[in-house]
Amino acid sequence: MSNEERVRRLAADILGCGKKKLWLDNNEIERLNGATTRDQIRQLIQDNVIIMKQDKHTSRGRLRKRLAAKKKGRHMGPGKRFGTANARMPRKELWMKKIRAMRKMLKEMRANGEITKEDFRVFYKQAKGHLFKHRFHMKDSIIKRKADEQRARELAEQAEALNLSNRAVSS
Template identity: 40%
Template structure:
């Protein structure tokens, strides 16, 4: 089979694709005609005849990524061996604070509305939560129980 370097280059230019995406008909009868095609006009004629075509663009399959993402959402593939970067880089301290304070405030609001704690106790606990006194809802509940702020 002849060397089609020039034809491939010209065809790539005419088709507007990279040289690796140019398909040239491997049929020996057509090959001799193609070897003589050295002008852009000749190449355009072969493109119209279907002897030269642009191969479709290749893409990367997302199937493996989706499978990994699904497992990570479930909590898998997140162990210490997978982690790079500091704790604060993986989950910024501000985001941790936001999720914690929202949970505490929601819990306090529910307790106040269901009258499990009095309004003045709610305000006191709210201020303490804002000051970062409680690590979690469980810690807040333990404090309420220890101080006897829960209504019977």
Template identity: 40%
Template sequence: MNLRTQRKMAAKILKVGENKVWVDPENVDNVSMAIRKEDIRALIKNKAIRAKDTVGASRGRARRLAKKKRKGQRRGEGKLRGKKYSRISRKELWMKKIRPIRKLLKELRARRAITPTVHRKLYLMTKGGAFRNVAHVKSYIKEQKLARR
């Protein structure tokens, strides 16, 4: 039985493609008798004609990956794109390093844990790149006994 015209009409009414129109195999006779849009609408109401669900790509794998990435996994060397300093510039690295160290020195001076002279010395050393990070500065102060008692 050829239901081409009925499919076309149903597709227009349901606002889907012709391939997305599902015709109930048990009601094929009724559908083939439908020649007006009104008849098709009645069949849609009676669920003899329906629009198939749209099939999309499953997001399950993507969600699993995203979860792992949030945990910090899948971030190994194989995932790195670009050279070291194209990923984060030398200037940005420097700023990330220098700002916390300067903040620490400022706090130590404000708390009077170090003298202004020591502060100036450490500040200039920091500027010269003598320290790797805040912990390094603290250990240096401890080793050299630069803290006030």
């Protein structure tokens, strides 16, 4: 057994790794050949003459690239799909995400004073009853309803003003 093999065996035993995982500094061959005891090997390890190589891991670069493509919808055609649409993305989970978002928005609008408590209750029930497809649809509906109410108030005021002017003329 040559001295390099002995050094490798002792260093592997000390570091608790395989012999092939060790890197020996070729510039320090004399020190490596002179090392015969475990203490001398430990000193060489401390001086970075003998280094244990890092573990080799599988690179995730290719996976990252593929996942980026999947985000864009590549590699997701019918041939890649196993399981029904409901198994892949359950309808219940979709509903839960949608209704939670709508209810959160309603609560924020109520807190900001955009809608009254009564309106909140009405829209809450309508959301539960599948009246709105999504938050923006609900927001449009709320804005439209407010505009209709405002228009109705204005028309009522105009009618009242006309009524008063007609009474004043007739009397």
